[in-house]
Amino acid sequence: MKTKNMLIGGMSLALVACISVGATLAYLSDTTGTVQNKFQMVTNGIVLNLQETAKDGAGYDVYTAKLEDSQLKKDQKVTDTTTGETLNANNAGEIVGFIYENIQPGAILQKDVKLSIGQQGTTTVSSWVFACMENSNGANMTVTVNPQNWKVVANDSEKHKTLYLYQGTLASAGDNNQKYIPEFENVKELPSLFTTVEVPAATQPNASFNDIIVSGYAEQAEANTYAAAYANALNHFGMTADEQ
Structure with missing residues (x-):
């Protein structure tokens, strides 16, 4: 008789144990709303302009x-x-x-060729600014570029092109020892690329001249390298740099 009572008691304990384990499966939970992330590329991140003026009486x-x-x-x-x-x-x-x-031998022609970067009311991203000058006149026409602000970074003697990089006071950050213009608001006018074109005194009166062509290129600096920007500038102007 005592043995039977002990068996029933053991079965009761087992049943309680099963109920206890089952109760631990009820987890706490809750839900939240959603957060939507929108992504939009920058528009007009770099606006580059080239302007040219000449002084009165320059012919x-x-x-x-x-x-x-x-x-x-x-x-x-x-x-x-x-x-x-x-x-x-x-x-x-x-x-x-x-x-x-009617250019005379020895004439100094007044010019002012410069680039400006940016647009009113917008932010311009950090960027390297290049200028390319094509001058196939050789010794018949001398152009003196402003060396304090524009650094020669490539020459293509076959195509008579020279590539310059702006390195003036507006450029304060750098990569690979080549400075770029940090992000800014509105418009910045860069110093003149050159201001005069000189015709040597020994030039023959019937000499003919080719056009001097100047154009600009700017590329973002963020998430980029100077080496990549330089290569893209050469490609943009169709240049092959002479071996140094």
Whole structure:
């Protein structure tokens, strides 16, 4: 009789143990709302402009783009109002260059070629700024570039092109010892690339000259390297750097 009672008691304890284990499976839980992350690429992160002026009495004619549409696409071909030749311009009526006539040997032609970067009311990302000058006139026409602000970083003697990198006071950060312009607001005008073009005194009166062509290129510095920006600038201008 006592043995039977002990068996029933053991079964009761086992049943309680099972109920106890089952109770531990009820976890605490809760839910939250959602957070939506939106991603948008920067627009107009770099706006680069090239302008050219000449001083009064320098003996030049101004030629401008001639089109009715005031918002031309970049590098669209237009017709020069003075010479009839085909030119590139961004806007109708925009000055796209100067024509110098009746140049005398030894003349110093006044010029002011400069780049500006940025746009009013916007932020320009950190960037390297390059300028390319093509001058196939050789010794017949000397252009002295501002060395305090523009550093020669490549020459392509076959195509008569020189690549310059802006290294003036506006450029304060750097990579690989090459400074770039840090992020800023609105517009910054960079110092002139050059201000004069000199015709040597020994130049023959009937000498002919080729156009001097200047253009600019800027590339972001963040998440980038100077080596990559330099390679892209060479590619943009169709240059192959001479071996140093």
